[in-house]
Amino acid sequence: SDRYSLLILPGDGIGPEVMAEVVKVIDWFQANRGMAFDVTHDLVGGAAYDAHGVPLADATMARAQAVDAVLLGAVGGPKYDVLDFSVKPERGLLRLRKEMDLFANLRPAQCFDALADFSSLKREVVAGLDILIVRELTSGVYFGEPRGIHSDDNNPENEGGRVGINTQRYTSGEIRRVARAAFELARARGNKVCSMEKANVMESGILWREEVTWVHQNEYPDVELSHMYADNGAMQLVRAPRQFDVIVTDNLFGDILSDAAAMLTGSLGMLPSASLGAVMPNGRPKALYEPVHGSAPDIAGKALANPIACILSFAMALRYSFGEGAAADQLEAAVERVLADGVRTADLMGPEGGTPVSTSQMGDAIIAAL
Amino acid sequence: SDRYSLLILPGDGIGPEVMAEVVKVIDWFQANRGMAFDVTHDLVGGAAYDAHGVPLADATMARAQAVDAVLLGAVGGPKYDVLDFSVKPERGLLRLRKEMDLFANLRPAQCFDALADFSSLKREVVAGLDILIVRELTSGVYFGEPRGIHSDDNNPENEGGRVGINTQRYTSGEIRRVARAAFELARARGNKVCSMEKANVMESGILWREEVTWVHQNEYPDVELSHMYADNGAMQLVRAPRQFDVIVTDNLFGDILSDAAAMLTGSLGMLPSASLGAVMPNGRPKALYEPVHGSAPDIAGKALANPIACILSFAMALRYSFGEGAAADQLEAAVERVLADGVRTADLMGPEGGTPVSTSQMGDAIIAAL
Ligand SMILES: CC(C)[C@H](C(=O)O)[C@@H](O)C(=O)O
Ligand SMILES: CC(C)[C@H](C(=O)O)[C@@H](O)C(=O)O
Numbered sequence: 001s002d003r004y005s006l007l008i009l010p011g012d013g014i015g016p017e018v019m020a021e022v023v024k025v026i027d028w029f030q031a032n033r034g035m036a037f038d039v040t041h042d043l044v045g046g047a048a049y050d051a052h053g054v055p056l057a058d059a060t061m062a063r064a065q066a067v068d069a070v071l072l073g074a075v076g077g078p079k080y081d082v083l084d085f086s087v088k089p090e091r092g093l094l095r096l097r098k099e100m101d102l103f104a105n106l107r108p109a110q111c112f113d114a115l116a117d118f119s120s121l122k123r124e125v126v127a128g129l130d131i132l133i134v135r136e137l138t139s140g141v142y143f144g145e146p147r148g149i150h151s152d153d154n155n156p157e158n159e160g161g162r163v164g165i166n167t168q169r170y171t172s173g174e175i176r177r178v179a180r181a182a183f184e185l186a187r188a189r190g191n192k193v194c195s196m197e198k199a200n201v202m203e204s205g206i207l208w209r210e211e212v213t214w215v216h217q218n219e220y221p222d223v224e225l226s227h228m229y230a231d232n233g234a235m236q237l238v239r240a241p242r243q244f245d246v247i248v249t250d251n252l253f254g255d256i257l258s259d260a261a262a263m264l265t266g267s268l269g270m271l272p273s274a275s276l277g278a279v280m281p282n283g284r285p286k287a288l289y290e291p292v293h294g295s296a297p298d299i300a301g302k303a304l305a306n307p308i309a310c311i312l313s314f315a316m317a318l319r320y321s322f323g324e325g326a327a328a329d330q331l332e333a334a335v336e337r338v339l340a341d342g343v344r345t346a347d348l349m350g351p352e353g354g355t356p357v358s359t360s361q362m363g364d365a366i367i368a369a370l
Numbered sequence: 371s372d373r374y375s376l377l378i379l380p381g382d383g384i385g386p387e388v389m390a391e392v393v394k395v396i397d398w399f400q401a402n403r404g405m406a407f408d409v410t411h412d413l414v415g416g417a418a419y420d421a422h423g424v425p426l427a428d429a430t431m432a433r434a435q436a437v438d439a440v441l442l443g444a445v446g447g448p449k450y451d452v453l454d455f456s457v458k459p460e461r462g463l464l465r466l467r468k469e470m471d472l473f474a475n476l477r478p479a480q481c482f483d484a485l486a487d488f489s490s491l492k493r494e495v496v497a498g499l500d501i502l503i504v505r506e507l508t509s510g511v512y513f514g515e516p517r518g519i520h521s522d523d524n525n526p527e528n529e530g531g532r533v534g535i536n537t538q539r540y541t542s543g544e545i546r547r548v549a550r551a552a553f554e555l556a557r558a559r560g561n562k563v564c565s566m567e568k569a570n571v572m573e574s575g576i577l578w579r580e581e582v583t584w585v586h587q588n589e590y591p592d593v594e595l596s597h598m599y600a601d602n603g604a605m606q607l608v609r610a611p612r613q614f615d616v617i618v619t620d621n622l623f624g625d626i627l628s629d630a631a632a633m634l635t636g637s638l639g640m641l642p643s644a645s646l647g648a649v650m651p652n653g654r655p656k657a658l659y660e661p662v663h664g665s666a667p668d669i670a671g672k673a674l675a676n677p678i679a680c681i682l683s684f685a686m687a688l689r690y691s692f693g694e695g696a697a698a699d700q701l702e703a704a705v706e707r708v709l710a711d712g713v714r715t716a717d718l719m720g721p722e723g724g725t726p727v728s729t730s731q732m733g734d735a736i737i738a739a740l
Contacts, residue, residue, distance in 0.1 A: 090570045120609050125490045141511070141538060142571050149573050152541055160542025160584070164577030167537055168511060171522055172530025198625070200460045201512050203519050207534030214530070234630040235638075238608065239490050255568070256626055260604040268605075 003036045004322050005067040009044040009060070012080075012089060013295025014305035014359075015073025021307035021363030022071060022314050025331065028367050029318075033327060040067070044096070045075025045089035045295075055092030064096055069321040070288040071314060072096070074295035089295075097137050100286045102275035103174065104181035105137040105254065106316070107292060109241070109261035112270060114339040117350060119266030121238075126264055131244045132189065133261055134182040135254025136174065137275055140204075142251045144169035168204050170250065175211035181276070182248035183220035190245030192224045196233040196253055208250065230257065237261055258292070268293045269306030269347045272313035274320050287321045289313040299346075303358040306345040308335055311366060334369035338362070341369075373406045374692050375437040379414040379430070382450075382459060383665025384675035384729075385443025391677035391733030392441060392684050395701065398737050399688075403697060410437070414466070415445025415459035415665075425462030434466055439691040440658040441684060442466070444665035459665075467507050470656045472645035473544065474551035475507040475624065476686070477662060479611070479631035482640060484709040487720060489636030491608075496634055501614045502559065503631055504552040505624025506544065507645055510574075512621045514539035538574050540620065545581035551646070552618035553590035560615030562594045566603040566623055578620060600627065607631055628662070638663045639676030639717045642683035644690050657691045659683040669716075673728040676715040678705055681736060704739035708732070711739075 008023070010016035029035045042060045049055050055075070064070050075089035085091075096102070111119065111129035119126045144167030152163040179195070186193045195212045197205035209227055216225045228236065230253045236243060237257065241264050249257060262271050271293070277286030291309030299305060312335060319328035343365045344354035357365065378393070380386040399405045412418075412430045419425050425445070434440050445459035455461075466472070481489065481499035489496045514537030522533040549565070556563045565582045567575035579597055586595045598606065600623045606613060607627065611634050619627060632641050641663070647656030661679030669675060682705060689698035713735045714724035727735060 085573070085576060088570065094571065120492060120495045121490050122492055144535075147573055149577050155541070158541040158543040159546055160581055162542040162577060162581075164540050164572075164574035165514075165537065166572045166574045167535065170534050171525070171528040172532040173528040176529055198622070200458065201464065202534075202536045203455070203517050204534035204536045206455060207519050207532060211530060211532075231625045231629040234604070234626045235633040238630055238633040239636075252568070252622075253626070255601045256604045256623070259601040260608055260630060263605040263608040266609075 003038055004069070005038040006040070007063050007067040007070045008039060008041045009070060010041070010047075010073040011044045011075045011295065012046040012077045013074055013297045013300040015075070015295055017300070017303070017305045017359050018291065018307040018310040019071065019073045021359060022310050024363050024367055025311055025314055028370055029327060032370070035324070035327070044072060044092045046077050046080045048092055049080065049083065049087055049089065053087070055087055055089050056095050061095065061099060064100060068284050068287070069317045070096065071317065072288055072290040073310060074291065074293065076295045077297040094142065096288055097275060098143060100288065101138055101277045102286060102288055103136060103138045104178050104276045105135040106185070106274040106276065107133040107135060107258040107262065107271070109133065109258070109265055109271065111265045112267065112336065112339055114336075115265070115267045115270065115348060117352070118348070119264060121264055121266070126241065126266075129241055129265060131241060131261060132185060132246045133254060133258040134178060134185060134246060134248045135258055136178045136250045139170055139174045140251035141166045141168040168202065168252070170204050170207060172207060172211045175208050176215050179212045179215040179248060180219065182246050183215065183223050186223050186246040187220075191222070192245035194226045194228055194233070194244055194247050196228050196230045196247060196249040196257065198230050199227075200229055212248065233257055234260060237264065262292050267348060268309070269345065270308050270312070272309050272316050274313070274316040276320060284321050287317065289317045303360065304346045305359045306347050307359050307363050311335065311363070330370065334366050337369045338365045373408055374439070375408040376410070377433050377437040377440045378409060378411045379440060379442045380411070380417075381414045381443040381445045381665065382416040382447050383444055383667045383670040385445070385665055387670070387673070387675045387729050388661065388677040388680040389441065389443045391729060392680050394733050394737055395681055395684055398740055399697060402740070405694070405697070414442060414462045416447050416450045418462055419450065419453065419457055419459065423457070425457055425459050426465050431465065431469060434470060438654050438657070439687045440466065441687065442658055442660040443680060444661065444663065446665045447667040464512065466658055467645060468513060470647050470658065471508055472647045472656060472658055473506060473508045474548050474646045475505040476555070476644040476646065477503040477505060477628040477632065477641070479503065479628070479635055479641065481635045482637065482706065482709055485635070485637045485640065485718060487722070488718070489634060491634055491636070496611065496636075499611055499635060501611060501631060502555060502616045503624060503628040504548060504555060504616060504618045505628055506548040506620050509540055509544045510621035511536045511538040538572065538622070540574050540577060542577060542581045545578050546585050549582045549585040549618060550589065552616050553585065553593050556593050556616040557590075561592070562615035564596045564598055564603070564614055564617050566598050566600045566617060566619040566627065568600050569597075570599055582618065603627055604630060607634065632662050637718060638679070639715065640678050640682065642679050642686050644683070644686040646690060654691050657687065659687045673730065674716045675729045676717050677729050677733050681705065681733070700740065704736050707739045708735045
């Protein structure tokens with residue numbers, strides 16, 4: 001039978017702690033479901049900088065290109081704030097996204113029944129929320145040239161004498177491929193896509209709207225498509241998030257809107273993500289999976305971290321990389337059961353109580369529920 | 371005594387309806403508080419396009435430059451969606467902002483006690499909310515060059531063959547002046563500023579952070595300053611908005627974050643804004659005041675619009691253009707009283723009921739409360 005190759009990059013902060021629980025889950029599927037994983041571990045972010053002086057070594061990059069899927073924990077921490085832009089922990093993550101050409105970032109924002117009261121929003125506004133933000137991840141202002149900080153000394157009106165530049169740049173092809181990903185995903189869900197940009201002020205937004213519309217008309221006329229300005233999108237996410245099914249948007253808007261959407265659920269420690277690229281000859285897409293939460297340096301090393309977001313990221317790997325949809329369903333159901341049973345890491349502990357558990361106890365509870 | 375000159379640009383959709391109520395308020399202050407306003411009316415947006423073929427005529431622009439303050443209703447509507455980018459209603463507004471050099475856009479997000487239940491957020495999260503977003507309004511990706519949509523035919527990898535470009539560009543001087551505005555405003559409030567950017571991925575964000583820090587250290591060390599990535603800012607606004615006092619951010623982040631913040635209050639029909647530029651020889655800043663809400667074409671002409679946002683925008687004009695702080699306080703208090711009395715336009719009508727009123731009845735109620 002098939003073997004699945006995985007590169008595990010735990011990263012910084014709570015990354016290694018939550019990833020240790022994912023390893024338990026991987027082992028369970030190997031022992032009990034006849035799956036075979038080839039697992040390699042390596043460094044990314046601050047951990048890689050400490051070892052190699054760069055946030056992602058070339059050898060690690062090569063390994064990431066060679067495996068079926070990369071699992072990443074989190075990167076960054078105050079220790080690395082002083083580093084130069086070019087070697088900051090984030091650059092390791094951005095290099096992986098860019099060089100693996102992971103253009104479609106899937107960020108589900110799902111409100112778990114047992115946790116609906118954690119939201120700062122009213123229960124009736126978020127209960128049952130299940131939206132999917134598809135964010136373009138390899139282009140736009142994150143990567144466009146020219147970029148940098150320059151001196152502007154010949155401009156006497158510029159007090160301070162410097163200028164900072166970034167370039168928002170999208171090709172029609174870049175827009176079409178992420179639009180296709182969104183339409184495909186919508187077909188397997190609520191069959192609705194809302195595309196967000198600022199076509200009223202940015203030409204790149206006009207191109208975005210036109211190309212999404214082109215893909216819709218020519219290839220996915222059966223899916224319902226709407227367009228919204230990104231500022232209104234932010235409002236609507238706060239006002240009535242359940243009006244959305246799939247949202248497709250660019251790299252920078254996606255960064256902000258997906259974080260807002262994530263926070264609607266009130267439980268950031270629960271949310272996974274997948275970043276997908278082109279389908280390889282073996283039929284599997286280039287892929288990286290990571291929790292939405294960050295490295296949370298304030299709680300690192302205290303056994304307080306919630307491993308669920310990272311475990312659900314592995315569930316996404318089962319579904320999108322390995323076609324193991326039933327196994328993914330089983331893992332997600334195990335998580336729901338554990339939550340329904342009141343098992344709670346510190347971040348999930350509300351006024352109604354529950355059984356407080358550590359990071360590894362949460363992992364064990366999920367294994368038991370499997 | 372002083373005369374105050376005003377240019378009124380009602381614009382499109384509900385703009386003229388809400389502005390008619392502001393005119394009543396202006397008349398009241400003339401009749402009862404000995405103020406003298408020289409009021410001119412003119413066209414902007416779709417209304418200007420219909421009359422002149424451009425969304426802002428040169429003569430109107432000249433008038434705007436000459437008055438103490440511009441009051442704007444709203445621009446845009448489906449009728450104008452087909453227009454070319456260069457003459458869309460929004461371009462009229464953007465031209466005013468740019469040519470008057472209105473670099474500091476003040477967007478208060480305030481939760482009115484009588485309306486706290488309108489928020490999609492829990493009452494305990496938003497009750498008493500009072501934050502001020504200071505958005506840079508004349509630079510950044512809204513105005514940076516190069517920009518446009520070009521053909522990219524020589525790139526065989528670009529399916530579609532086009533590329534869309536916008537440029538995020540900030541000078542240190544542009545950042546410093548809006549930072550100063552934010553620090554000044556903070557001193558008159560909670561004395562706290564949070565600056566938001568994406569310095570982890572954008573060099574323009576690094577420059578932003580450095581220049582805000584420079585202004586803080588050299589000129590406002592007494593104000594508390596913090597920095598936050600804009601994606602985290604969006605999360606924190608949803609999670610716990612009352613942690614903020616003044617937020618300062620760039621044009622594009624400000625557009626999105628201020629709309630999210632506005633929606634936290636649940637009553638968009640209540641929120642005013644001020645856009646301020648350099649102080650003129652007469653001691654008054656270049657200024658434009660407008661409600662945060664749009665032209666709401668769906669309810670235009672039905673006497674359903676809520677005029678309060680536009681009336682409170684005039685209160686901001688009293689405060690920031692004319693130094694009439696006591697009059698502004700009085701007008702704001704009149705609005706609060708009317709709300710406390712249960713007077714409600716359609717958008718404010720909740721399950722607990724109230725006295726339903728039309729646009730002009732709301733204006734009359736506020737006059738009566740004055
Ligand atoms: C860490 C940072 C570079 C990254 C981003 O801005 O894309 C993060 O915010 C995310 O959304 O994955
Ligand atoms: C109408 C539009 C051009 C404008 C903007 O994007 O600035 C609006 O959204 C605003 O925030 O005032």
